[in-house]
Amino acid sequence: MPLNAQGSTAKVRLAYLVSHPIQYQVPLLRRIAQEPDIDLTVLFGSDFSVRDYKDEGFGVGIKWDVPLLDGYHHEFLPSLRDTSGVSVTSPMNHGIFSRLRRGDGQQPFDALWVHGYATVNAMHGILAANTLGIPVLLRAESWLRDRSRSGAKLVAKKLFFDLLARLVDATLPIGSLNAEYWQHYLGEDFRQFLMPYAVDNSYFQQRSLSAQSGRAELLAELDLDPARPVILFASKLQYRKHCDDLIEAYTKLAPAAGAEPLPYLLIVGDGEARAELEAQAAATGFGSIRFCGFRNQSELPRFFDISSVFVLPSRHEPWGLIVNEVMNAGRAVIISDDVGCQPDLIVDGKEGAIFPVRDIPALTAALQRVLASPETAAAMGQRALERIKTWSFEEDVQGLRQALAAVTGKIQS
Template identity: 70%
Template sequence: MPRPPRGNSSAKRVRLAYLVSHPIQYQAPLLRRIAQEPDIDLTVFFGSDLSVRGYKDEGFGVDVKWDVPLLEGYRHEFLPKLKDGDKTTITSPLNYGITSRLRGIRGEPPFDALWVHGYSSINALHGMVAAKALGIPVLLRAESWLRDRERSGTKLGAKRAFFRTLGSFVDAVLPIGTYNAEYWRYYFGPDFPSFLMPYAVDNQSFQKLSRNAEAGRGALQAELKLDPARPVILFASKLQSRKHCDDLLEAYKNLASAPGKEPLPYLVIVGDGEERGELERRTAESHLTGVRFCGFRNQSELPRFFDLATVFVLPSRHEPWGLIVNEVMNAGRAVIVSDDVGCHPDLVRDGIEGYVFPARDVTALTSALRGVLASPETASCMGLNALKRIQTWNFEEDVRGLRQALATVTRRITA
């Protein structure tokens, strides 16, 4: 496979291994960006090719094959498999060979550091143990937060014991945001080495795609039978129970039943999943003619819907981050999220970029929608604030955090 150009001799570069379950559409552009660093020699080790070959996504309930490049622009290898499937679990994928690859083969020197995505799979733990045995420092990045599902005292005690052991195999963590940083402090202590590597998307790409989508806005409005004079509320995610599109539908019903509020917005629902049939049934029973179900749309299509929106809503429970919010903010659109969406402390301020409402509180969600839709100027101003806010949550900050971590654990490059 083609290798990214080398800026310095390999002797002066930090050899960084990245271990992750499979190619992830959000991560691919970040990996391309890291590979451009002249003093970081990145190799990505995948356990599975499921996202490349296509798979049935349980959340969307449809076959998914991403239409964005997943493997271009960075060095990568697929580890030999003991077990693989159409979804990632604790035991799948299951690979071998990571120890020999970290040690170096065919005359290569050993890697200087291992970066691992997640800690709840045998593959990830195997990688950390192998690195520890070889004296290679480990950087850990994950989405976890403390606002998790309720657990018994026994399970919580077992989790704390697990983290006491895990901490001895990790040299530094890479928090993705405020809530994730709290999580690491809780389990590893306040003095554990920590370097912010924010959960970001390819801002430049999404901004460009959103600008380009404007030219085709009229065609999409015609396709969906939308009156351009009416505002659009957008939901774009999996139609699973925890995403609570049902709460958004109830809030929309509240708007539709309020007298004298014109023009009534549309509700455009992009996505598929187990809840779609029930949502469509409730929409029909309530005679809500302004709702549009658009089904699953691939990554490259989403900016067309962002461009269409007046406001985007993510009413989820147990959402560790919500990268779709980053994407929509790059289109300069106001956003409303529940307080159970992990990105909100970092990206969304009440009345500035949009609103944050208590999860499952339909009355509060209705009020937030009314606030954004109070006037076209209100929604536009919030959208501009959102675009400004997301500019600082970017890949350059990711590279900065990664460099700081590597400088600390390897002492071979400067931060």
């Protein structure tokens, strides 16, 4: 076991406060739990995600097909309010102060890591930790390209962050735009330790490789000609995701009136906009658009495998972890400039293409550039794979260790 700053082998006791088990985070928590000198305890506000529940974004019942509670120590806090979803006031728990204090002869936690700040639970945890003298690390998805607010709300937000800066010891930015956000609201000198928004790269790379053996089966199931390229959209069918822009841009790929585009368009997901999107697709008269419905996380690599390019045309997408996933399959990516991962993962013309959000001619041109030849898309996909290998859980652990070393002095970075 590595020696800590005092030369002993004692572990740093880290509490992580988060609303519920999140499928993207669980593999990271397992990885952190493997660190020999970090004693991680995850404090969940709700267990709704490990039960069957209706996801508001997908609009359908969800039960994740990956284990969400294995491989790390966790507890569910006693509930005051739980609406099977996340909001400012839900979940709401009691006992956070006493859990951080840890009675019965246990040592108090050395640090608290909180996911988000805009909920009652998060602020409860932050204030409790301050009362107990426990350093606080804050991680969230926020960025400056926010919805418009009135002058009064902006003043209130500044006052809130003036207070928050005195309650938090360091932030854990997920990427460049998030770091810019913290710097803007908390100050240029506020401590930050990069903890990239990553997925389980090994899992998605392995699943994508194993999907190759079933490629012909999936192509037959979807009635796709293997000689034609495939454009893939896979996300919640919410209005802000702007799959409608992708369908419109797709129609412009048709070589002549009455002819279909050469590529297929696959739309994987479900949600509030599905009926309108299906009507829009039907109005094109094309037989080359497929709606595949919601698919669980373990199924997605099969769709990555048959795709030539992945497209996410979203407006105000704080990150877009689906981009990380598809890059692990070695596929080219086209995203709008309103997708938060863009500055860190995609360079226009290298791993794929970037276009101004809601600019359909620019999206059409991006599709034409990436699909100019099979070799063009394949080369971009290979560069995407190489890029995502450097944006992983190992960088997350490194950033977390640096933060814990700085705020506790009980661990080596």
